[in-house]
Amino acid sequence: MKIKAIFMDLDGTLLNSSHTVSEILKDKLQELQSKGVKVFISTGRSYVASEPFIKEIGIIEPVITYNGARITDPVTGSIIYENSIEARNVERLIRISREKGIHLNLYTDDKLYIEKESEEGIAYSNKAKMPYILQDFDDFIGNTSTKGLFLASNEKLKKLKEELEKEVEDIYFVFSQPTYLEVLNKGVNKGNAVKEMMKRYGLSEDEVMTFGDQWNDFQMLRTVKYGYLMGNASDDLKKEFPADRITLSNDEDGIYHIIKDIEIE
Numbered sequence: 001m002k003i004k005a006i007f008m009d010l011d012g013t014l015l016n017s018s019h020t021v022s023e024i025l026k027d028k029l030q031e032l033q034s035k036g037v038k039v040f041i042s043t044g045r046s047y048v049a050s051e052p053f054i055k056e057i058g059i060i061e062p063v064i065t066y067n068g069a070r071i072t073d074p075v076t077g078s079i080i081y082e083n084s085i086e087a088r089n090v091e092r093l094i095r096i097s098r099e100k101g102i103h104l105n106l107y108t109d110d111k112l113y114i115e116k117e118s119e120e121g122i123a124y125s126n127k128a129k130m131p132y133i134l135q136d137f138d139d140f141i142g143n144t145s146t147k148g149l150f151l152a153s154n155e156k157l158k159k160l161k162e163e164l165e166k167e168v169e170d171i172y173f174v175f176s177q178p179t180y181l182e183v184l185n186k187g188v189n190k191g192n193a194v195k196e197m198m199k200r201y202g203l204s205e206d207e208v209m210t211f212g213d214q215w216n217d218f219q220m221l222r223t224v225k226y227g228y229l230m231g232n233a234s235d236d237l238k239k240e241f242p243a244d245r246i247t248l249s250n251d252e253d254g255i256y257h258i259i260k261d262i263e264i265e
Contacts, residue, residue: 003208003209011043189216191218211247
């Protein structure tokens with residue numbers, strides 16, 4: 001195989017359980033970049049929360065953030081693409097959050113906003129290393145948002161997802177963690193963002209590898225010939241992939257296990 005590009009999710013994929021990149025993986029990615037392989041991040045995180053790892057590895061290709069809702073050039077800091085949730089749907093999300101008492105994050109201009117301090121919201125902010133801004137969500141009425149994120153137990157969010165998918169047709173709901181329900185504009189997902197980058201760089205499906213561990217990575221993994229699910233993924237998600245497309249876990253350097261033998265002509 002001749003691989004020209006690699007797209008990687010961050011949490012649970014590139015990052016191990018300590019939220020760091022192993023030295024052996026970092027060295028290999030930097031080696032591949034020096035030989036012309038394009039290395040991309042494709043994450044549900046904001047750019048701000050992804051930037052430390054972008055700088056650590058030395059990534060210069062556009063960074064897919066917010067599950068594909070925004071793409072940023074890490075060299076210039078300019079926004080290449082953005083597809084935000086429409087204002088009328090932001091208002092719906094705020095209403096639903098208040099009615100059901102489920103924590104909601106909203107994101108605008110790469111900043112995180114919450115309406116009330118909650119255990120879930122504070123834990124998320126600390127984990128993502130992204131400070132939150134406390135704001136009355138009435139101020140968001142009439143405005144768009146890059147994405148929304150509901151935080152609650154998996155059981156509560158599964159029920160919420162079922163209800164919302166029946167009620168709302170022009171928003172996309174997907175889990176990025178069992179306790180994180182992502183809310184995106186219709187048509188936004190990592191798979192479409194990867195396709196956009198492949199088109200931009202003239203890459204074919206058999207020249208690209210993708211790596212992920214959650215349902216929000218599903219389209220990205222299915223978009224190319226060499227899409228690999230991490231060994232730490234859920235059993236339900238593993239059922240969707242053949243054994244030769246499931247690598248080791250993020251704590252076992254699952255990405256390195258696959259890319260270590262890539263040959264560069």
